[in-house]
Amino acid sequence: MLKSRKELDAELGGAARAWLDEALAEAAHDAATEAALRSGASPYASPPWELRYAAAGRHCGQENADSVRSLLLVEARASLLSVTRLYEQGTAAERRAVLLTLHLLDLGGTALPLVEDALRTNDTRLVAAAVGPYAADHLDAHAWRHAVLKCLFTEVPVTAVAQLQSRARGDAELARMLDDFAAERTAAGRPVPEDLRTVLGHARALTAPTGEGGHPADPTAAPAAPAPTEES
Structure with missing residues (x-):
């Protein structure tokens, strides 16, 4: 979880x-340069605050x-150009920080390629960061479903997935994909993850049948066998 300035100062x-x-003073000063970069009015390649970005761990832990x-x-009100450069040239830790911050920047959906790149990796730190609020707001349904499956494949806790309940609710296609994944795990003799x-x-929340006492039935449980008739 990201800490506030007040928490860091403490x-x-x-x-x-x-x-x-x-x-931070340097970043604020360079925000004007970032505005020029966004408008394409400046050939300036890399504002000085980006050097601070790389050195953050060394100076602050x-x-x-x-x-x-x-x-x-x-x-710095970082532009798409800056966040892309920091992501592409950065270490895994520097990439993770970019992913964790995308939803706080005024980028619309333009930074989705960074999220998509992170989801193609098997680095669980990047996968977990990639499924945060920015992905929840901007990934389309198909890509978001595969992001959830990526978490299951890589054993990233689904608690990392922002807006999981609201986006998954009643998604029949996601349920089908999860059923297929569970069947593959079972056929291979591997446990089905609790996540x-x-x-x-x-x-299945909108359509799941209720179990005894009116409680939702176990969504992964096998269908109950039909009750025997008098003829049987």
Whole structure:
């Protein structure tokens, strides 16, 4: 979870706070340059605050690096050009911070290629960051379903998926895909992840039959055998 500036100030030592103050001031100053980049009016390749972005872990601690980098991106009002450059040229940690911040930037759906790239990797840190609020707001239904399956394949907890319940609710196609995945796991003698049961419960929420006592039936349970008749 990203920390606020107030939370960071409470945790950082004096030297780290001073560095962060300078870095954010520099990012705010460079916001005008970012505006020029967005309009295509400047050939300027890389604003100075991006060097601060890469150095965040060294100056503020790796445990605070995501939050510091996110603050820099927001303060600089980072353009698509900047976030793409930082993602493509960055380490996995630097890429993760970009993904975690996309929903806080004024980019519309233009940064979806970064999310799609992260979802093609098997780096669970990137997959978990990629299925956050930005993906929930901008991925179409087909891509979002595959993002959920990617989490199940890579064992990323589905708690990382933003808006999971609302987007999965009543999604018959997602339920079908999950049924197929569960069948493949069962046929291979492998357990069905509990997270799959959770998502399938959401996907069947509008149509699932109720069990005893009016409670929803187990969405992954096999259909009950028909009751024997007198003739049998």
